[in-house]
Amino acid sequence: MEPVVGSKLTFLSAWFCPFAQRTWIVLNEKLVDFQLAEVALKDPKTGLWHQLENKPDWFVRLNPLGKVPVLAHKDASGTVRSVYESLICNEYLEECHPRLAMLPSDPVARAHARIIIDRFNSKFVPVFYRFLIRQEAAGQEECAGQLRSELAWLDSQVHERGPYFAGQEFSLVDAAIIPWFTRMPVLQHYRSFHLPDKLTRLAGWAQRAARRQSVLDSETVPPGAEDYSAALLQHYSRYADASANSTSARDFK
Missing domain, CATH: 3.40.30.10 (Glutaredoxin)
Structure with a gap:
């Protein structure tokens, strides 16, 4: 409507x-x-x-x-x-809406935030979808290796004084990345892939970010679904069997 x-x-x-x-x-x-x-x-x-x-x-x-x-x-x-x-x-x-700023005030830090977002969007996101869509073992293993590399890089970018990518404040970087981490169980379910144990800084960030009220309030359960996680698994089943015909499925194949 x-x-x-x-x-x-x-x-x-x-x-x-x-x-x-x-x-x-x-x-x-x-x-x-x-x-x-x-x-x-x-x-x-x-x-x-x-x-x-x-x-x-x-x-x-x-x-x-x-x-x-x-x-x-x-x-x-x-x-x-x-x-x-x-x-x-x-x-x-x-x-x-600049009053509640979500980028650092320092120009260099602000530029660095955009660098992280750009790399995540251009490298991690396509491989996430490709990993689900590809059916052959060799292609899946290639994607798994690429994801591990990008996850290691992200781990190195979480601010050392944390808890977020830009430090103490939740930023546009965190907002751009966290939706894919709430979908990591999809990769675990369909491709037996999980966040490497050694990436403790990134794991801590993901747990904190996923618990923010702004994130929780953006997770809506569709009619007929038991919960959000179950609904996501059902939704991504078409990617996992390569039958999805969405724009993302076509763009990232």
């Missing part, structure tokens, strides 16, 4: 999407007053994703890519304006 977009910020999301969860976490951290609109990206009968040409016109007008998250509002002139792509949405929120 098309949401009514007014002057109050509308957040278009899908419960299973880690990209949308990034932005939901930032909205929660910044105490933004928003209207949540859950977008039906999948066919409820087949479980397959709607392709762009089958997505509602109103949704494609807000995001021509047909993906979540989307932030939309009506400006003073009555024009509906929208922002999309998770990391861009988060930077937009940082600019619009």
